Amino acid sequence: MKCTKCGKIWNEFNNIASNTYICPYCGNNFVSGDKVNKDISQTLKKLVEGYGKDVLLDVKRTNALLMDYAPHCEKERKLIVMVMKEGTLSQLLNLSDKTEEEKRFGINKCIKQLMSDIWITEVAARYAITVLAEAVGCLTGNDFRLMEEMSATNNVNNNEQMEFETLLKGTNYKNEEEVMQALEKCDCIGFKALAAQSVLENIDLPVSIKAIYPKAFLNCTNLHSITLPRGLQRIGTCAFEGCSALEEIITSDHGNYKVLDGVLIDKKERKTVRAENSTKKPNILIAKGIITIAKRTFDRSPVKTIFLPSTVEKIEKGSFFLTMELEKIVVDGKNKVFKSIDGVLHDRNGKKIIRYPQGMNGISYYLENSVEEIGYQAFSCTKNLQSITFTGSLKKIGSKAFEFCNSLENLMLPGSVVIIGERAFQYCTKLRGVMLSRSIVVIGDSAFYNCLSLETISVPKSVERIGNFAFANCRKLKSVIVQDNISFIGDGAFEGCPEIEISIKNNDYVETYCKSRNIAYKKI
16 A cells, blocks of 8 residues: 555555555555545544533443444444543543653553554554544644654564454354354454353363454353463453453463463463452462563452462552452562552552552551552442541542542541542542642542532642543532632533532632533632
8 A cells, every 4th residue: 555645655454444544654544545534533523622522531422423423434433432442532631731752652652552452453553543632632633743653563463463363243142152163263352252242151262263352251241161272372451351250261281371379371471361250269379470460360359368479560450450359468578569568559668559458347547657649449449448547648649549439438638649630539429528638739530520429629729720520420519619729620520510509719710610611609
């Protein structure tokens, strides 16, 4: 294929859809008839102009609108929607006011993450990110230079991957026999290819299968056992996510994958893949030599105690997702990256909490004096915790740090806290009282979304930005006091708060914001 803009030639496997191409050198987007294809990009821009950027946060609505306004871009639409479902958009929105160098780093990070998580080609990932970034104003038409870092190695790998016959999603199988007949014709099990197939209970994968794509068996809730072939070369991220009944994983003695103490591991990458969800294994000892604990390793596992060896260097986000019975995480004292303090996982110097066990006994918790940051999903879905005492060293509460803590009732943040990350306290339905830090500068997107019991909030003078949907759907929220330093309030920040009244102190911007959105307010 020859680019109509820069003239460079490249292989046709770089096509995004049946007639849509993006040049890997200059970013030119065109169809096979040499006509620039702007349909999907222009449609997204018009949606943003008409509905605001927040429309793109609602994936179902965006998909429906694209079906109406760009009916001839079905494959492009499906790609864009698939990427949006991976949560990439919020990352792009955060890049809007960054420097060129920060944009370059952030955009390429999104691309690499997509390639790793859903196994799409680099060209497809760049196309989707470019379209979305343009729509939210993160890139302009002349900014494709940010996208130029193509890897020849990746191109080779993608070309090799295209030679495989892949089982695709979209078929509803009547029984396991039909599934096996389809698999015997394939080399790979594609992205979400067997997702939510209730007929799967016990399956022995054919010897022909060389790769299992990310989320291939997503939400196969009746799957009890699976046998992996010896020649299996790769298992994608979260391949068995939502397989809550997966009690047995059988592997060959000489393959790349092996089950050790109830955990499927990648011997080549020295990485965990998936723990068996068996009540017969209340304690799991990760084998010495494992370097990485992968995302969703313990997804819905009934495990009560997890032992991490000295060799573990990386724990991916969401590794302990929905481990509702987990009471304790123990770390080998020789580990140089992590440590356990009373069963709670910290980084080695104790400055960051990584994971508070979701099933830990006790209704209250006191942070160590050394803790400066509460990490991503550190307390997410903790079922017993009613109160937490913070220390004066804490500076940052990370994204989703306390989401779905449905027993948490009150918060008193110390004056040292500067940032509340996006979705930090979303769905804390019993949270009644919040005393914010006098040092907070940013309240992140959806930080208190759906906190149904929250009635009043006083925003400190230090706060400059209140994110999109920060207090949305707090249905009992009646009184909010804001002061003079606020220069930005995101769209939908108080949406779904029918009785709200905002008290404003010396701030014309907030007054204008309230007027434009028909929000009751008064000056103080």
